[in-house]
Amino acid sequence: MQAFTLPDFYMPYPARLNTHVERSRVHSMAWAKEMGMLDAPKPGGGVVWDETALARMDYALMCGYTHPDCDGPALDLITDWYVWVFFFDDHFLEEFKHSRDLVGAQVYLDRLELFMSDTPPEVTNPAEAGLKDLWERTVPAMSDGWRERFIVSTHNLMVESMWELENIDRGRIANPIEYVQMRRRVGGAPWSANLVEYVSAEIPEALAGERPITVLTDTFSDAVHLRNDLFSYQREVQEEGENSNAVLVFERFFDCTTQEAAELVNDLLTSRLQQFENTALIEVPGLMLRHGVPPHEQAAVGAYAKGLQDWQSGGHEWHARSSRYMNEGAVPEGLPSGPTGLGTESLRQLLTPGKLGLRQRVRQHSHVPFQPVGHLPLPDFHMPYAVRTSPHLAAARRNAVGWAREMGFFDSTPGVEAGGLWDERRFIGFDFAHCAAMINADASPEQLDLSSDWLAWGTYGDDYYPVVFGASRDLVGARLLGERLRQFMPIDDDELMPIPANPVERGLQDLWRRTAGPMNLRSRQLFRVAVEKMLDSWEWELVNQAQHRIPDPIDYVEMRRSTFGSEMTSALAKMATMDVIPQEIYQSRVLRELETAAMDYATFTNDLFSYQKEMQYEGEVHNIVLVVEKFLDVDRVTARDVVANLMTARMSQFEYLADHELPALLDSRSDLSAEAKAALTRQADDLKEWMSGILEWHLRCVRYTEAELERVHNAPRSIPDHLPTGLGTSALRAHLPAARVPG
Template sequence: MRPFELPDFYLVHPARLNPHVEGARAHSTLWARQMGMLDDTRDPSTPEIWDADELAAMDYALLCAYTHPDCVPAELDLITDWYVWVFYFDDHFLEVYKKPRDREGAGAYLDRLCSFMGPEPPEPENAAERGLADLWARTVPAMSEHWRARFVESTQNLLRESLWELANISEARVPNPVEYIEKRRAVGGAPWSACLVEHTVGAEVPPGMAGSRPLRVLRDAFSDGVHLRNDIFSYQRETETEGEVNNAVLVVERFLGVGPRRAAEIVNDLLTSRLRQFENTALTEVPPLFEDHAATPAERAAVAAYVKGLQDWQSGGHEWHLRSSRYMNEGAGGGAPLGLGMALSRAAAVLEAATPSPLIVPYRKVGPVRMPEFTMPYRARVNPHIERACRNVIDWCGAMGMYGPVARHPEPLWTPALLSGFDLATCAASLAPDATADHLDLGTQWLAWGTYGDDYFPKTFLRDRDLPGARMFVARIPLFMPPDLGPTPPPLSPVETGLADLWRRTAASMPPGGRERFRSAVERMVRSWLWELHHHLQDRVPDPVDHLEMRRFTFGPDLTLGLARIGTEDRLPPEISGAAAMRAVENAAMDYGTLVNDVFSYQKEIEFEGERTNAVLAVEHLLGCGRDEAVAIVADLTTSRLRQFERAVAGDLPALAEEYRLDGEARQALDGYVTRLWDWMAGILKWHRETRRYPEPDLLARYPHHHGERLVLPGPNGLGTSATRVRLTHPV
């Protein structure tokens, strides 16, 4: 019995079929036989994986012909061989290592397989090794060193993260939604597919743009779309016959406590959201990226070809899932027609049935949120120098000009009394309970600077919908953090005045590497405020995945954790700070803090400030649920991220220390940093419970123009100015 009927999928780009598919079928079957992947040619010590009939039924040539509809025959043959190899690896790994739960053997196997992408590969001993050695030699000569590095990374991730899947299966552990999305990008292979798209279309992503937010989001949204769709189609096979626990439908089932049918609907809604994120990024973020990088016509054409290639892959991959014997696809598409030439009719049917995302009512009445019981087993400690920090931060903000009028605001944004109510010293004293008095002063003033900037930016640029002014503001920020501590230009706002002062006092004691990382953290935080403005200008609630990942910057945890690293960076190898296990620990801690903030700030942001970027709102928007249910879901997610943090600290970090053979001093530094992360999470929660930044009575006093259901906005009034006061009437 089928666990659910396949939903109607959002897909606006009809699939097209490469006319050279038959040649690729014949070639890939011959190649698989030559590599020893078929049962009649396999090593006798290898379990049966495929025979020729099974390979034909799975039809990877059809997959590649749909996902790469325009490439020439030789290129289609090469790409098809890559997909035969990757699916063979997946099925072989399942039989040989996943089912027997052989984690030690799997690790050795993967290490050796990765060596075939190195400068001196060994002699291949099995079908997977022979296939990779052959494909590597046929693929990389045509590409740049930059592309090769990215392709090696994505291929190694695809291979090595299989151990994560194996560990979950061995422990019968279903991951939490955030962990799953992030890990699935690596093990699912779609970033690897995106690299092959560049090869197929003959256009590499320019190195200077490859790490930018727009290109990263395009790749990640593409990857999530591929993986979420695959999880819906493969749910029955994976859960009923393979004992798999790494599937998005199952993840949603367990996290939300719903049945498979409802879970599949939610995964499909998230899939739709990710595809719309891809479209939004391509249309609204890529063009400004070209201007920022002064991209040449050739570079613009390369990115356009890459985007089109990803769109082709998304549509073609869906079409193949409807036909391959690997998946639950009988009756797929809700009765829509199958067959050559029918893709357009199915896309039209989905578009006709699709409802647009709900529009937003700015400043709608949401009322105070009843706070959930957030899980926090770690007691917040308070620095004994808190009183001094409280006095000094009030004086420092005055010296930086934060109590005076600024451009566009005749009334000051802050007063000493308002800042005192925010109680930022309590926050800093809990984040750094063991800091010296001077270090605590510095940390408190950084928090004040970031909080003032977080108020200044929207009140200046969101209010006036001033994107050019906001971009100019962001572009000036690096000028006040000279790496050599040299001169800075005259400041134009208290934000710039405060940054210039804090940078000199902070960076002087940092090693060069730590100084550059901290500078980047500040830049990323301020640049992320443009992302918030971007959604405000579109009246758009962000995609939930994009929201969570960007909140790691907008809330400023990267900055405050950078302060926590001071004193430990020179005792930890750089490989540790950049290791995937360390990033996973930090991301889990960051997500805990940002999600807590989104619950506490929900009324302030939605009702009093007309904001769009809040996790509670994003959950409401995705699931079509009410405020209280969304709050409960976000609170559950904080618990999941906390448990993942604990799990990683208990298992992944000790393994990392063993891998890099850390000495006693380095291990002590690593343990100390973990303690600071605990302090950070506990301190964030403590501060939110005590600050007067979010309770309704304080909001009413702070926003005197707020009158019940509507906000009296400053700005033009009278005949001909109605366009500046648009009110959208559809409920969220």
């Protein structure tokens, strides 16, 4: 009996089958035998695979569905790669997951990595033999950029297997955000995307790191993994005792039945597929235009996107047919209903709301803005860390007001009705210096002023974009401002800045000189990238606003880290120790999860406090409470509780990482100096104070209080000069776009 009934999958594209499947079946069986995969022993007796097992799993059929257009030799190579990766997964399970031999597992993985080089060691097992052979057959045909990406993907899917093993050893099930992030690394779909490049077209190197391209890859990867978790739940969780499965993660986190969890996973799968479509149809063409990408590179990006699309539909078809998975009812039985013949398969599918993805589309686009939601009662916050405050706070408060006045934050601004975006009274109530004094308690007076001013500028910019560009849907104007703001962040000292035309430009000009002036060239480059990510995230919000589209949950969580400025803060914190700490260590699971857990706690804090401000007065669609409301189809209080539970889960994860895994990581790294280890420990301590300081600031600040919102938004406004007055014009003035009221 199946663990649950498979949900109604969103199926936007029919699967197609490569004509060379039979040839690859014969080839892959012979290759697996040659590599020693069909007689590799299990520790407890028997073999990992035999010919019958491999034939039943039918990886040639999988690759024929996922790569329907490649030629025979390419399909042979791709099939061999998938035989290898599934053998590695099963071999690793038998050798180490059952025995929980963590030391042996690490040695096994460390050796395996050596085979992604020009001078591999002698082979000692079938996994090593397969990787050595495939590396030599694949890498010479590809660019250096692709090779680097493929090494990272292969490294991740092998090395992050330790995370799964450690969770099994601890009896721990990941929280949902951690799970999606880690599954993207350990699950192998980014690696599959690299192989799509091999058979379709390489991503142009200049575009590989751009958001639209990375979102295509990430949405593809998440959808592949979520689909796999639905089909493999019974085998992995009930038969093999694994706990790295989205259905199980949702079951535990939401305290629901397995069937309910499966439906939620399918909803997230649908949302990720629709995010892929939105990115491919809207963001990718915009990227091509902005960069002036030549036709042959545009064609390469199109081929890559189509290859990912083919993989997605083909992967579903294979899961529905393979003996490896729970798939009863996944393939319709009996005589076909409807027309038959070439191109009619999709017409024979029963069109349901699930297959059309209608439920998620309606939820994303049906929000009614400016509803009088009232104050959202705050949950109990789990905050284990104390607050410290700088002794220089009083002076910083005085200096902050003077700096904001000098930058023009209180002046009448073009594009803002009824005067300036902020006034001095409001700014004093915001008290950015207090926030800076808690998140930088040991800062010098000059450093504290700089931190206060960055907070003020980032918040002003975050308010400025929706007021000036949001209600008018002026995406071009926002893009032009973003391009101008980049000119205020020169890398070379001899680059000239333009004359600032508004407070956002004036503030960035001043901050860049004070911040980047003392930096070396490399630090300036990295910091500029971090600021640019925040600027781009403000434009991302405007695009969603223009589409009246509530973001996909995963996209929202990841982009919120940029819109809040937390990635910029993180980059700035690392500048002082760049010469001491090797930068690659920040890509380790421990440090990456430590940072993102802290970021999520802080951003969700802000969203809980700002819910009424954003929903009732600004008509926003960017708030984690709203995202959860619509995704789960629940009321705002239930959504608030889910968000609070996510915050607690992320904080608990942070605590364990800081108390146990970070010290273990530092102990294991003999290449790190004592100074580097101390600096990394201090950075973890700084994150603790960053979270506690941000929470305390929200508790004390007037920006989000109901009284202040009423005072600001319901105050009488003078009629702007450009609007008509007199008999019959009051209705026009009464219906000014509320999103443009300064807030």
